[in-house]
Amino acid sequence: MTSPDSCFDISDSGFGSAAESTPCPTPYPTRSTSTPVSTLRTSSASDEQYERTLWRHFPGWAFSERARETRCWAWQFGYDIQKEDARRWICRACIRKNNPHPRHFEADGIHNAYNHLFNDHGIRAPPGMTQGTAEKKANSKGRKPPGQRTLAESMKLDLHDPREQAIANDFIKRFDKEHFRRLLIDWIVAKNHSFSIAEEAELHAIFDNLNPSVSARKANITHTTVREKIVAAFEQHKQKVIEVLGKAPGLIHISFDGWRSGNRYALYGICCFFRDENNKPCKITLGLPEVSARHTGPNIAAEILDVIESYQIQDKIGYFTLDNAKNNDTAMEIIGGELGFVGARRRGRCFGHTLNLSAKAILFGHDADAFERRVSGAEPLTEAEHLIWRKKGPAGKLHNLVVAIHRSDLLTGMLRNIQQEAFNKSSDPKLNARKPLDVILDNDTRWLSQLYMIRRALLLRDYIERLIAHHRIDFEQQNKAKRGGPKKPLTLPFICQPENQLSDKDWEVVEIFAQILSYYEAMIKMIEGDGQIRKRKRGWTGSYGNIWDVIQGFEFLLEQLERFKDIAKDFPDTEHFRININLGWQKLNEYYEILSETPIYYTGLALHPAYRWKWFECNWTDRPEWIDEAKNMHLHSTSAVQAERDKTDGLQPLLNMQVKNTQLLAAAD
Template sequence: MAERLTAMAQIPETRITSGPFEDPFSEPRTPSSASSLAPSNLSIQLSQPRPADDWNIFPWHTFPNLTISERRGRPKSWIWQRGYDLQEVKDQSRYRWVCHECVRKKDPRITAHLASATTNIEAHLGNQHHIYGGKSQLRQAKKRTIEQMFSQKTSETAVADDQFINHLKKRFTKDAFQRKLVRWIVKTNQPATDAHLSHDSIRRRITDEYYFFRSHIIKTLQQSPSHVHIAFDGWTSRNRHLLFGIVAFFLDHEFRPQKIVLGLPNLTDRHTGENIAEGVQNILEAFDLGRDKIGYFTLDNASSNETAMEHLAQRFQWDNSRARRVRCFGHVVHLVARAMLFGKDDASGVLEDDIDAEAYDVWLKRGPIGKLHNTMVWINRSNRVTEMLREAQRQDTEKSWPGSLNVIIGNNTRWLSQFYMMSRALKVRPYIDTVIADVRHEASKSKRKGGRQRPLPRCLDDESLLTEEDWKTIGFYHDLLRHFETCVKKLEGDGKQRIRKGGKEAAYGLVQDICPAYEWLMGHLEEAKSRADRTPEPAQCRTNINFAWVKLNKYYSAIDQSPVYYAATVLHPAIRWDFLHRAYRERPDWIGKAQQLIDGLWQEYKQLPVQFERGNYDQLRPIKRAKEVEYSFSSYLDSFKSTTTARLEGNEGDELDRWLQLAGPVEKDCDPFLYWFNKRFEYPRLTRMAIDILSVPLMAAECERVFSSCGNMVSAKRCRLQAETVAVTQTVRSWLKAGLLDDYDGLLKDVVAEE
């Protein structure tokens, strides 16, 4: 979306010194005059005919339902010089246009556009390829810079000057000027007062745009074939606004996952569950999301969230608030890791970067991890020691990374932050040892000379100094937590298909992977117990691993509070009941509970009216993905998937029974949303249940991404930003990034395009 908006708004940079603004003027032109006034450095490609033999490179395997158009004559519009003319096999009266540039570049997102939708085709050529023709070419030619405007020749007489000034005034566009002004303020982090406008002008314009486009978002959410799922979390900005990010997850008409920000209400009262519920409720009602459209809530394990869900259940008349709640898996893993490293006495309220005596003693009691924390805090708090660490790295010309690395300090908020602290410490350990040795040597040298000895930091005392055995213990925990990090990275996505490392196209963050993830982590904890005997403190390591196992088992045993987890596993076409029968073969009561939950959920769907009816629609193409060769978490997930499904006897029962009995083979890495899109007419009610469940986010990571964007906006120079300004800006920005406002031309257009 950012690239598309950048292309639409592409204007050459000006070189005037009076300000960073671009041309806010516009004037009507005839086609002949427009071409003469087009800037010479404007990136515009004129339409040119494509070679006639380009059918040889056309990807017919991607469009099996299309064939070469047989209509008489060739369309005269300029767009056909840049595309293929095709028609549908089943309905030869429906013509399609496929972009020649996308075919030539082998773009994986290539689409067959309806030939009648010429506006969309022109927008595609302009946004994606900077190719313009017809009216779009004329619009580009009209754009001129301020420098070009003022370089026009004028008469030397005063009358001519007055006429020229009046000429400029008539062609001054207030909206264009304000849009460029907002772009400059946001891009360069300038305070709004530098615009020399009233304090409320820009905020009022952005707020007006939010309310204007909200009706379009409401319509989009109501037309979604799936439930709208919600994730929310709190964050305090630099200027002390307590914002609650509320993010919606849903599917578009082609069953593709979407995510948008609905709002960031400012909670000025106490951070209680009741106040949270009120803020969330107001946002949901503002978007006309009611009892039947709202799906599940993905939240962390804060007790206030449980209270908030109880209040929301009363408002929307849900029978069981726990059934509607999905626990953020990233937060669960974070709590398990802390239980393993710090045991029952987590003491999470201690400031991570505090080095006073009380905090130091608390960390020291935590063993090698506490010692490491105190050492990292000492290095980070001392400019001199930090520079010594950097210099030690610069002296090593054989290290495997460029530049110098700083230490990382664990904290309470970032998931698995202690793992990243250990990872960095192990990586730069030789240089840390060098720094510690130099500091201790300086202290002893001063003492030998009879001078006043500087007191050593407490972390360098004999009882606090990291020993070789401590480093071995740290390495043991680090290797174990690496599996946790792999799991979080795999599951913190948003369910969208993207090109990953190595050219693999895959979707991360799908809810059907939750149960296998629990089993995978439980297995690694069990295996770590047997390896604990090889650590310097085997008894302590086994105890800490037991703490982690108990914490993980606590949340694993609670997944039957909601039907989402089991239903998502069974409704994935490549998994079905295989995982539950294999993983729970020694726990038949768990299989029985899963069957009960799925049957109960199916009863809510099997009597619903048919939502999907046959008609004119586009078939999504299957996506091929590369296989992963190493045995990893992905390989573990694949081990429960099957490429063939045995056909059982009989053809009786409802949709769920028929699908489990008769459904054919699928690929292991099949896209479940694409699969159910193709099955929506054969199993309409089961499809509705499947997409409602499979579209549930398993982490609230998107809230953290929103807060990161808010943090970039509320910089040190912009601490006077009001909470409402931050909220509406981030909200409209998310709508733009999701591609829901294709015709948007408002104040935030250029800001979003540059991100």
Template sequence: MSEFSPRLPPSGNRPHVESHFESMGDIESSPCARRSASSSSFSATPSSFFSTAPSIPAVEIDLEASPSHSEIASFPHHVFKHRLRFATPPKTKPSRKAWWWKKGLRVKEKDGGEKVRWVCRLCARRKCRRPLDYNFASDGTANIERHLLKRHGIYDLSGNKTKPTSVSKSLATMYDINPQSNNGQNVLYNMLKKVGEPNALDELLIEWVTTENLPFRIVESTSFQNIVLHLNPAFKGRIPSAMVLRDRLDTLYKQAQGPVTELLTTARGRIHVTFDGWTSRNRLSLLGINVFFIDVDWNHRKLLLGLPSVQGRHTGENLADEVASVLAEFGIDASRLGYFVLDNARNNDTAVAALAGEFDFNPEHRRLRCIGHILSRVVKQLIFGATANAMETEDDADFDFNTASDELKKWRKKGPVGRLHNFVGAINHSPQLVQLLLEWQKEDIASGKLSHIDKLTGRLRKPLMPVSDNETRWNSRYRMMQRAKLLRSYFSRLVIYIQEQWEHDKLRKGTKKPTILDDKLEDADWDVIDVFLKVLGAFDALSTRLQGNGEPDEDGNIRSGAFWEYFQSFEFLLNHLEKLKMDTDLVNGLDAKSVTMVRSHINLAWEKLDSYYQKLCPPAYAAAIVLHPCYGWTALAKHFKGNPNAKKWLVEYKHSVKKLWEEDYQHIALKSADTPSPSSTSTSRKERSEFETFLDSAMQDDEDDAMAIDGSIGPFLDEYDRYCTHEKEYPRLSRMASDVLSIPAMSAQTEREFSSCGRMVGVLRTRLDRWGIAMSQCVRSWKNEEKKEQEKENLELLSSPLLISLVGGSRHWQLVDRGESAAEPFSGLARYIVIH
């Protein structure tokens, strides 16, 4: 591509550079192709999926030359209402032809006579969706010239007509730039240079629409285009259409497949998998497949590999077939496949067994259970008691609270929390009741009855809305009870208001009793809810903590989502419930019936949790604790202390972990690689939680323990540091540790991907196909992972005192060696478009 000059010749004399976009591939090249499909041959550095991938070369359209065969072949016939055919130009002397004929294509309607129409070549190349904007009758000279000037800045250079205002001059005038000065020329050069980088704008637009789950047609919005042109008018006529953006997304996805596959090859060891099913609003059945691993630099990585559709029933064999296809597409073979962290559905057991037959592994060892789903079932057992078992297969979908009397009766039988579910649902389905609740709170805040500052948050108090529960949010019932406790007085006031309204109306109209009155909570019910909140606090804290995929917090400490916390979470919660069984203070103030119910529900919850505890047979659970530098076998011995089966359990776990070592790691071939320096971590700590104190109690203090620490590593610092530092001394042990410690404790990331899909497939986007959804979500996931790597590199750069210094108390960084200053960055799209 030729370099842009600050002083450009008139636009009509130079070829227009347009982005080349590949058309959509066939189904086999989609994000979830079959196993036989080969992966992309593009390559790039593992840390970059997009920026270093080979870019599609721009194609120059010479408007002074006749259209090429490829240009005619790519004509967007589908956006036109009528079927078109290309017309042969008449044999007219060049001097008598209108100057604008070469800028367009001569077409006729196949069934509409011989009337010739002119179609703009540049707009057709972009596949613009509104053909009326660039499709004119050939005798409409004024319309054609107006289009070329306003949309593309092209005008007649013959001198037969008055020369329009210069485009470059309007840019200089708009920004008050002196084009004669060196600085002014540099600014104009930068403005126009960006227009010469069409792929960069397209990639930023794709990043924007995929990250924010926006419709592709937003780029055709007049409001959006006005914003872009306000920032840089040189982009006039250069913004891609929605169809071109969709095609470019397909191209980007295919380009990134190679670097993603290469990144997977940098995994230090095994690549772990989570998958789950989801149905979109437009009735597409998708299977989200995520992978987790430690790369060559000891960074924890997670990627969405695909969202294939599941044809037919969700049997284990069908799920396994789709998962195996995606794994094969990205080059993950049996030697690199790790553990599967899945929910408790039986078809997942069958799926892992089927995959084990294909990839040759022990399904009983590799099939692990998502602790989030386990805790959700235990909490359900605690809240609803024996009725919780009947709820395992029930769908907690939204329903009409005015007509679903049978559904209301079911929930009413489930105790105080069931009635609260109905009560909150009735409020949230009535705009009048919601408004009344908010108005009462505003009045109390204004009168001083409620303090203006919320003591819990330290922020300005605002009226609160009731929180509804649902089956897909693990902590939703706890959140519902928490909010209901804060609004208890207003709920009671609402019951009185509804009761008075009903008694007044039934005298004249014979109005039926509102169902919400059948779900009002008595003082005894609120006492039970208070007890449940005390019991469930530990479950809420742990389920939130373990959703983090083992990533570091703001202190640089790996504190959440780490797999070594999995086994110990069971021990902590079992001890928690055992203590509550005997806690007389917990049930003080409850009536006899409520005391019996609470104790029964706690026993049922303990039994449910223990039933899953008995399934922690795979050696990975124990190995994660043993291989953590701060714990080892001492921690397991402390956890089992006092149990009559302690000795037996220790022997069994030691045997299974030893067998895992001997079969998978003791004789493994090693790769020669430099050991990166471990990243420094902060030792600053926040207030310790009850669970962290419990973990402290399990820390080893045996000086003779093979894994004993020397005090140089704190209990919550990066558990990989030890193995990273001593990798050359203990390469196989380091490999085993990186494999086991990198297993996710939950399949929460797959649930997050489904939430993103749900935001993308909104009520106005039900025509989205599954290929578009899959490509968008995969590119979104890969972009996020690329950003994390770039942010890490930027932080390493900024940490060097030789490169930067913080200027005063402002939020601006100054690059000392370059003499450049840059304000705090805003969006990448605006930063690319705008003029600095």
């Protein structure tokens, strides 16, 4: 934030001197906690000179030693001095301008300082803070404050010249205050800025430089105005959304999930997917309610139902897509009961979340979720937590290593230097041009984050091994006794202890993990999306996130895991691989079987013209009872569709019947 001093002596900043006509922007002061001098900036030669001028005018006085914080913004623009029981405000601008009679006022008459700052220096009160009578009077009459330039002055236009007068008037008429505010709010919302950025003095200075009409027309806004206008815009456009949803010819499908903001707001994002009256697929966010109570199924359901009812779509609700959290089971049961359907039959499960659970089972074994909750990596690892991770095998040991490097500036810097030295010594121009890379830390929120951690570690393996060797040498050299002999045995850093280092066998294991998880990654990329047809980067036109791909995705991954189990005998630590791959297979199969609760998965695949029932007959040849069950579910689903048509003019048809031109296995490779 710009200090008050910078308004009066720009030449001190090293950016050049300011023209006399340049207005002084109003800074936004920070409240002091001691004397005002300590809040401004570190003392410099010029500061000392100004203070000598101050004491020359006020001999016998000293800086104030007031105990309480002051809330008056004028103190940020003045010196706070005292003499016995008297306390005065001395204008800092007057002292800096070497005014022979610097203005000063008793502390009890601080409002006089407001008027002086406005009248003599053109300094306004910050937004939301007390204005002096002079500023209030000027505002009521529309008079510009001293030092504020008009548009004509800023553009150096002669208003006595008809042509230049016309130019000035044209610019003034073109400025639309409300449009300016809308653009400002759009930018704040789109870039997720704090609402208070609208009050920043530096931003106001940019606006005034571009168009003085911003200040002249009082177009700047406060953070409270930003919020009020956002809420007003939401309410204004909500009715339009209600009308569009009301005209939607098919069912409206819902997705919701919870998220906690950095400032501890527990929010639920609620989105819907539908066809508009022109049969164009659309999606829109309906709300972001806060769930301040416990995140139980009933509490979640209550918030979701409130939002649904506020848009008057309770009679048009189709299917839900949710993650696999248990409280969502209860929430769907309550929502279905309120809206007249069986919640489980309308509940789709987030495929990416399911794959992530299976991937964790492969990496960390039994009850991987409980393990991650126990040691989430949110804080530096204790020795006990370090041991827990290490017991999870090569992936856990790699996690320990990455955490240690990631959280140490020293180790991160050493890793970068080792890479840079290698690049500089290489005769390969491509290597010379490379930039050092950092390790990637896995986390419990990004899907397959362990895969990206492993890939980066494999890429940096040689440099990481050199780092460990250098770190151990440095540690031992720093702990030698003065006589040259070693001190009593010291505990090596975690990454230097032999039991915490990855052996060649361990690196082979994590490399095979990366191969397995690459199939999961390909499947997630295939299923992620909103089902809308678009032209893709590689030139083909199609869609991702289609419901008929889910069953095929399960079959594809289960087949790959079976293949890896068969060849596990060729891997290091064969038994460990067999167990963990089987755990990943079981997790996938668990959610595959649950698909039967939601018939739309089978109906979507059966109705696709490229698949129909032939797909089931070809892929489930040895499970005829599965085919019969799928057909029964399909018949039940179509009967339910007919019932819904009587209420809603028809079910949303399956869109985008284009077959993928890329095979899943090829995508993984």
